[in-house]
Amino acid sequence: MALDAAYLKLICKELNERAVGAKVDKVYQPERDEFVFLLRGFRENMKLRVSASSASPAVYITEHSKDNPKQAPTLCMLARKLFIGGRFVSAEQPGMERVVTMNFECTDEMGDRVVRRVVAEIMGRSSNILFTDGDGRITGSVKHAGADPDAARVIIPGMPYVLPPAQNKTDPYKLTETALAALLAASDEPLSDALLHGIAGFSPIVCRELAFRAAGDVDAPAAQADSARVFAELQKLLAELDAGGAPSAVCRADGTASDFAFFAPTLYGGAAEIKRFDSPSELLDFFYYERDRAERIKQRTAELSRLVSRSIERALRKASAQSRELAECENADELRIRGELINAYIHEIKPGSSVAVVKNYYDGYNEIHIPLDSALSPQRNAQKYFREYRKSDTRKKKLAEQLEIGAAEVEWLRSVADELSLAENDEDISRIREELVHEGYLRPAAVRNPKKPLKKPEYSFESVNTSDGFKVYYGKNNMQNDALTMRFASNSDLWFHVRESFGAHVVLRLEGREATETAIYEAARVAASHSKSAEGTKVPVDYTEIRNVRKPKGAKPGKVIYVNFKTIIV
Numbered sequence: 001m002a003l004d005a006a007y008l009k010l011i012c013k014e015l016n017e018r019a020v021g022a023k024v025d026k027v028y029q030p031e032r033d034e035f036v037f038l039l040r041g042f043r044e045n046m047k048l049r050v051s052a053s054s055a056s057p058a059v060y061i062t063e064h065s066k067d068n069p070k071q072a073p074t075l076c077m078l079a080r081k082l083f084i085g086g087r088f089v090s091a092e093q094p095g096m097e098r099v100v101t102m103n104f105e106c107t108d109e110m111g112d113r114v115v116r117r118v119v120a121e122i123m124g125r126s127s128n129i130l131f132t133d134g135d136g137r138i139t140g141s142v143k144h145a146g147a148d149p150d151a152a153r154v155i156i157p158g159m160p161y162v163l164p165p166a167q168n169k170t171d172p173y174k175l176t177e178t179a180l181a182a183l184l185a186a187s188d189e190p191l192s193d194a195l196l197h198g199i200a201g202f203s204p205i206v207c208r209e210l211a212f213r214a215a216g217d218v219d220a221p222a223a224q225a226d227s228a229r230v231f232a233e234l235q236k237l238l239a240e241l242d243a244g245g246a247p248s249a250v251c252r253a254d255g256t257a258s259d260f261a262f263f264a265p266t267l268y269g270g271a272a273e274i275k276r277f278d279s280p281s282e283l284l285d286f287f288y289y290e291r292d293r294a295e296r297i298k299q300r301t302a303e304l305s306r307l308v309s310r311s312i313e314r315a316l317r318k319a320s321a322q323s324r325e326l327a328e329c330e331n332a333d334e335l336r337i338r339g340e341l342i343n344a345y346i347h348e349i350k351p352g353s354s355v356a357v358v359k360n361y362y363d364g365y366n367e368i369h370i371p372l373d374s375a376l377s378p379q380r381n382a383q384k385y386f387r388e389y390r391k392s393d394t395r396k397k398k399l400a401e402q403l404e405i406g407a408a409e410v411e412w413l414r415s416v417a418d419e420l421s422l423a424e425n426d427e428d429i430s431r432i433r434e435e436l437v438h439e440g441y442l443r444p445a446a447v448r449n450p451k452k453p454l455k456k457p458e459y460s461f462e463s464v465n466t467s468d469g470f471k472v473y474y475g476k477n478n479m480q481n482d483a484l485t486m487r488f489a490s491n492s493d494l495w496f497h498v499r500e501s502f503g504a505h506v507v508l509r510l511e512g513r514e515a516t517e518t519a520i521y522e523a524a525r526v527a528a529s530h531s532k533s534a535e536g537t538k539v540p541v542d543y544t545e546i547r548n549v550r551k552p553k554g555a556k557p558g559k560v561i562y563v564n565f566k567t568i569i570v
Helices: 004-017 074-083 177-185 192-198 205-217 227-242 278-345 378-422 428-437 478-487 517-529
Strands: 024-030 034-040 043-053 058-062 085-090 100-106 115-123 130-131 137-141 248-249 257-261 273-278 353-360 364-370 460-463 470-476 494-498 506-509 541-546 566-569
Touching: 004 034, 004 043, 004 058, 004 085, 004 227, 004 278, 024 074, 024 085, 034 074, 043 278, 058 278, 074 115, 074 130, 074 137, 100 177, 177 227, 192 494, 205 227, 205 257, 248 278, 257 428, 273 541, 278 364, 278 378, 278 428, 378 428, 378 478, 428 478, 470 478, 478 506, 494 517, 506 517, 517 541, 517 566
Parallel strands: none
Antiparallel strands: 024 034, 034 043, 043 058, 085 100, 100 115, 115 130, 130 137, 248 257, 248 273, 353 364, 460 470, 470 506, 494 506, 494 541, 541 566
């Protein structure tokens, strides 16, 4: 699924057709290794995404927007100074290299016209974004390479830009049939691997397709392949590439893309869906957006996930220790019984005795031996047992309370862990962080003006419409759930929640109308789809009027109890 030089050729073609003359209006740096240039053209406005992420380095026009840091990084400020106001001139690619140079005509501090460039090197972990001036000198870059005398090149501002070292592969446009025959004859690999290791600019899917078209089998031995047939199919692929290709994605059953190419692959037969796109950028936007979003959310929730996991482990260890202590307190009643028996038979117990042998009327008058402190009188021994009983009984009650509190804490922490797994954007993560701060698991961020009171958080709930015109609202975290249920909803509105599972609080807003069966069913589906049971085939959802829902005193965020409910299976 690598973005190869062949596909970058299509990207350059698209940029030269759509972006030439467009003016750089804004520059953003949503990630450390990613820039977005907002271009305003005569026919259309577009967002040019340039990424050096090791997971998804790419250059393409995107329709999606990302959250940007409140304070622009230093490199972003430099990019704004260099490129805002400049016009896109051209996109170039040196041969079949995974490098795209975007040229902009800008105005310098003296008012003179100058050419500045954004160079995107799309090379996996070694990907980079560089800015260069008209003389080809580096003015800034995402990654730097020190001035090591043995280094292949130096990436430092002020130094001349040098292309990455060329691979020991042949440009497919310069490859002759004789050279290809020699390449295949000398290889002991499968045909697709031999092509991948010998031809520049092609990703694995291109080489597998070429092998399949030429030999009918991607694993056919290279040395036994018909080199003339392979060469002929190569020329067809190059001709298709020069003509603009047919950007296509190989899709899984769930609709996500597993791979893509500049052509429609045939090697999968009917085993995979091939989705065609109108432009190279449209395909990349489809391919990278969901994957990047999921990866970004995963990275940004990693620290919070570790905190929650450690907190759960700590709470469980504490509960285990308290359970052991509680087991030790189970003999509290025995201490009380010993004290009562000593008082009952006090006239028969001699002072200075170390043990009292009496009849236990709590146990069929069976004989019982009660240890005594010989230094104390029988009455004092009875009082000692009563003191130990009261102490043990109090400890037992406190431990039971603490275990109940601990169980609620673990339940809440697990709900926060589920919230993190369902987070979709930076706002969701901020709300979860806010919840952890509120409960004392995180320190609040530093307040710039300590005299200025903190604003009470405002919640804008997600909502959908039912097919018959009712509004359904749902929370995306525990704090939102509380606000939705306890403050936003009216007493007569209907409240939904998946039974015995973490999930969103869902409110069906009635506004004086009678709820229809359709609205109830669709609201229940919203509750099921925004819960931990979302993948279930039959999910029980409880629903009741808001007036039947209440929050126990001191309960954690999102925790409520409800009565007089009905259950619907969706």
